[in-house]
Amino acid sequence: MESIIAYGIALLAAPLFPGFILKVKAFFAGKKGPPLLIKYYTVLKLFRKGSVYSTSTSFVFRMGPTVSFVTAAMALLFVPIAGASPVLSFHGDVIVLFYLFGLGRFFTVIAALDTASPFEGMGAAREVYFATLAEATTFSILVIFFRLNGALSFGEFFAGTNPITVWGGAGALLLLVIVSLFMVLLTENSRVPVDDPATHLELTMIHEVMILDHSGPDLALIELGAFFKLLFYAAFITCIVQPLQFTSPWLHALLFFGIMGLIYVAVGITESITARLKMNLVPKFILTSFALVFFAAILTTRVVS
């Protein structure tokens, strides 16, 4: 029950955090910025609207947003949010989890291609390219976790006798992991320096350009899916860095969401202080993250033995 409540809270809170990013960015720009709850307003506004569909599209275009929303929502089922055990957990669930994201991406991409727009095709091509590289990093991280902890489940990573935490014996290693995980977060969620959601030039976009033709509730589903995904990665990092285990679930949750908020702030700071990378440098950026974890994975030999 506790898990389901935590899951519900996470789902509900997901649109809140991107507001932090906007606030931070506005702060750096010396502006006041939109209200924190701006994303809720956007989603609700979109839900009330109708849609325009291109004559080029087929049912795939309509399915895309739904599938990406469902996969992102399902991924959160496996995450131990705020110390509560995950709603669903079994040995091997991490693999299922990342493949669910893959499924969501698959449909987003073909929905983009369905519009017959050259810009959306361009975005789709970039999306699959960078995601493939990021997947290598992600699975290398799983390798490290399995080596450290022997578990293959999101819940078990952070529980049991040998939890994965940056405060433990393998902390130095995990710092590398966190850095690269953060880079993956930026990549997977189309943040600066990989992608700039706020740009106004379609040619330079990745994720945003793919959803140009979506409107109304469909667009809302996409947005929600994106929030969930970002929350997922933030929660992932939070689980690793959470320093204390409080007995009180409320206190624990508070700390958890606090740290998560900080991660969002970090994203905001990154977005504010770095420039967007040139498109051909993005693979190098992702490969850097891969190199970090690969190095860390090799180092596990010493830690484990």
Add this chain to the structure above:
Amino acid sequence: MIHLTDVILSITILSVLLTLGSNRLMALVKIIALQGVLVSLTPLFMEHHDKLTGGILFLTPITVAIKGLVIPAFLFFAVKKASIRREIEPIISYHASLFAGLAMILVSAFIVDRLPLNLPGSHALLLITGITTLAAGLLLMMGRRKGITQVIGYLMLENGIYLIGTALAREVHTLHVLEFGILLDLLAGVMIMGIILTNINRAFDDMDTSLLMRLKD
């Protein structure tokens, strides 16, 4: 008797050298006729065959007739019909052929010396002559362009084999068989070769084997 054998063999070797050095086809035919007669007569003078059996007496005249008469005559007419007189541009030049002939004599002497056989003196010489003739025949076939010269080379090859056979024969039965075989070979083989040569001559207006180089690869 022994003397006579040596004389015959010396003449045979001489004829071999002559064939290697000669460029006139008619002369070649004549030499080969002489060589044929000499070679056919050798068995009569070998000490192993002093018991002149009926077989020898019967076969020798035939051999002489074929080698000295029938085949040379056949070749004679072939040369005449083809109206070619001499071999031009041999693949292996006459001087080189002659030197090779001399070298062959040395090598065959060396080989005979090394063979694990105890041959009586004249037999050794016979063997040397035989090997030389055989090798010279092969050389002629390899080194000349005219078809007719190659046939002559083939005849010398057979002569050489015949001589080697005579030299090494321990038992009489061996020789008969050998002679029979060689005769058959020569008669039929040379006839066929002659027929083909005539045909070639008719088709190409020459008997030069350098014309016969279409079929390759």
Add this chain to the structure above:
Amino acid sequence: MLEHVFLLPFLIGVIVMFLPAQYGRAGLIIAAALHLGLTLMGWMGKLSPVTTGYFSTAPEGMLVLLVTSFIFMLIAIYTLSYLRETELRNEPVFIGCMLLFLATMSMVALADHIIVLWVAIEATTLVSAPLILLSHSKAALEATWKYVMICSVGIALALLGSFFIVLSMDLGGVRVPLTFTSLNTVAKSLDPVWLKAGFIFVMIGYGTKMGLAPMHTWLPDAHSQAPSPASALLSGVLLNCAFLGVYKVHTLMVNAGLGSYSSNVLMGFGLLSMFIAGVFIRNQHDYKRMLGYSSIENMGIIAFGIGVGGLASYGAMLHLIHHSLIKSSLFLSAGNIMLAYGTKLVNKVGKMPSFLPKTFGVFFAGFVGISGFPPFGMFLSEVLIIIGAFRAGHYWGIGFFIFCLILIFAAASRLVMRMCFGDTEETIQVEENLMRVAPSFLLLLTSIVLCVWMPAALYDTIQNAIAMIGGAFNG
């Protein structure tokens, strides 16, 4: 009296040369049928040679005789139809020589006496030369000339070799008839040095006739220039006869305890032949030459198999049979193709499935067979040779063997596919007919049947034949 098996065709052959052509054709079929009948009776043991000092029913000989007889029968049928479409200058001579050819080859198969064997092999050259000569093209003349010259030289050397074997007998103080049967019993006491020398000369001599590289040079010329029935005989049957000569001497060497030497020589020649065939099949422009080179390859395989011994020698014997069947079939199909397109050039032949559907089927099936695919028997023989060679530890040899097989297959399949499926501007001059397709089809069918079911008599004969060189299963 089993000697009838060569006397009869000889007689009929001589007679038909002087008769008008239509009698000759009848004579051809009758002689072929009689020959087959006599051969079968010989197989059933109802006939045996009278002149035992010269002829015998050695198992390998009987094997070759049966193959000869069977293939000749089918080729004779083909020839009837073939002659209707071609103009030979002297048909009676052609038919007569075919029969004489049959006679001499049968003689080779039965020969037991060293010199008789030699005489018979020499005679095959002489009677087969007119078969090639009769097309009377310049190329045919050239081919005949090379055939006769080179084979004569080879055979002359074989005579010398035979003589050395006799000498080894004399030096060894052995007094037995000059037959392989009796020599094999006393082989141990033959003088080894001269036996070896004899083997070398005989090997080179009969190897020339068998088409082993580097003495093979006449073979592609002769096989490509002869009229197709004659090519089929030359390739499918004559090569076996020459092989018989090599095999008999090899047997003698094995019995004399010099088997390892002769085996190595055979394997060397075998591999060299395969390689040379590979060199020339690639980019070959003339499909009959291609088939000729393929015969060289297959003779190489047989020589290699015999050289390896053991299981491989059984494979080699099977290969002999199946190669004869399939290669004659291929040459007969090639004859049809040549009649139809009027050319021997690979590049001018094409669109066979629509132009010559039946010939296409048989020709391609033949190619499949010669490449060693089931259900044709060469599959089994090649597998057995490979297995046998590994068993005997010839790793490098078999590696090279496999390399050559791949090379040849790649080269030949390119040509065959070009011929079958490529485009052509030629039109068909002579339509195919059943009489000319059925024999090649039957030959292939026989190969398939023998791969499914082999009569016990045949199996035993092969076993007996290879038993003499110590070949056996699990060897």
Add this chain to the structure above:
Amino acid sequence: MDTYLFSLVVILVGGILPLFTYKKFTVMKAACVIITAIGSFTGLYAALSFLIHPVENAVISWPWLHHFEIALQMDAMAAFFLIPIFFICPLATLYSFHYMHHEKQSGKTAISYFFSAVLFVSMALLTTANNMLTFALAWEIMSLSSFFLVVFDFRNKETRKAGYLYFIFAQAGALFLFAAFAVIYSQTGTLSFDSISAMPENMKLIAFVLAFMGLGSKAGVFPLHIWLPHAHPAAPSPVSAVMSGVMIKMGIFGIIRFYMLLAPAGEIYGQIILVAGMISGILGVVYALGVHDIKRLLAYSSVENIGIILLGLGLGMLGVATGNSTMAAFGFAGGLLHVFNHSIFKSLLFMGAGSVIHKAGTGKINELGGLMKTMPVTGKTFLVGAVSISGLPPFNGFVSEFLIYYGAFYGLAHGSSFLLPMLTIISLAVIGGLAASCFTKLVGVAFLGEPRTENAAKASECGIAMRISMVVLALSCIVVGVFPEPFVHIVFRVVSGLPIAATVSPTVFIDLVRNISLVAVLFLGILGITMLLRKGLYSGKPMAKGPTWGCGFTQPTVRMQYTGTSYAMSIVGFFRPFIHSENVYSGIQKIFPGKTTYKTKVSDRAESAILETVVKPVFWVLDKLRWIQHGEIQLYIAYIVLAIVILLLAQ
């Protein structure tokens, strides 16, 4: 066993019958389809009933040519591989009912039915072969019959080239296989399978490597795959479906069979297979991204999937060698299940490709587009196939990849040799990502958007027989993906033949698989609910239709759509050293540029490497040797003399 043999006879009859009835085109096809279906279902029943109730000593043998034996044996492995054969083959035959529609080619069609039947039977015989000779025989017949099927359309030059390449690889592979048999025979002295494991270890390795070369060239392992991208596009689609779906798995079957028979001890076997798997997997899919012919792409994707299967098997072998039972069991199980899965979705995709080519007249994806609207059934089933082959849940491809992942993770636990399992995991992840990009490209460019050419616009849905086959296969993808338990059960029954794998408790994987099933059901459930909600949100709201927003561009044309080439270019470029792409760009000139072109062509590195480093030098040497036969008789006689002299001297 009798049922099984009976089914083979029935299939064979179904193949022979058309040869006599080809004058009545439709009757012939219908009869062939029905008889093949009857035979196959009988066979399927036999295989399944064996798996459920195994019979001891299901052996049958006939003496052959006095000394040899044709021996068949049904065991779990054979029965498992029989399932795809008897499942895919009748569907392919059914598919061909409408695919082979030229009545003029009736005779040719009959012949192709005959060879198909021979192919099916030979594959079945291969799986049950119980000695080396039977194996070799079935192998060769399989190669030969499939060759004839490949050259069905022999008028086409490309087809002939493909057939030629395939023929060479088939024969060369067979010879390597025979060499492996020969090595085994040289040690055991028998052709039977029984005593193979008693060989010395070093000989086992030689035999295994030789067999792997032979079997791998059939399976399409990376540098030996060259024939595959030529042969599959050339063959008619039902044939490519069978070849890619089933036949190349026979190579995999051979590898497993020989591995189990050899029962070797070293880790090297697993290492070889793993490395081969990684190379095939990654490069296969990269090449698939680089090519833009639908069937060629699918062929390269087969190379990729063979790579995945090998990763599974390699883990299994490594697990056996290191005593890691979980890795062994899951590796083998994943590999085997992927064999089954791949046979389903690859056949499905080839059939979809076939109906596209059939109706749109081209297989170049850059000339297609928008087919989802005109060919809805083909499009939807193809989409299912594409998601499955990308290994995404809730479809079947995911289940097998999951098992392999699981095995690989357990391989990490083992101290020293964790590098290979780790690389396996990373490769699998990269392969998964690339496969997804590859198939989004295929689906997106060929089926979605606007048609790029007239032909593509005019395409219509294919015949009912073709649709039925595709729908059945698509449903199978979903069924296996959502309810994998029985299938995984079967796979583990096969794997339990390994002594080490038997130590893994069945509850472990049953639990796992149930969880996957749960996730799949949950996903479908949530998806359904969300779709209903979405419908609710849209009810009564304005739904406008209009052109795609062109970002301000006023005159969009269909030619502006992203093509497959541009879609894949950057990823292909990333793998530049391993993949060679030629770009031809005419450039932009003048202030108002005229027409300009950009072309890119990806050529196979393995193909060019083998051509450059092996074929050309060999041919160069061979060409140099051609002077040997240069027509001069004098030289010929010299050869004889030379031979004599050499032999005399060497004595």
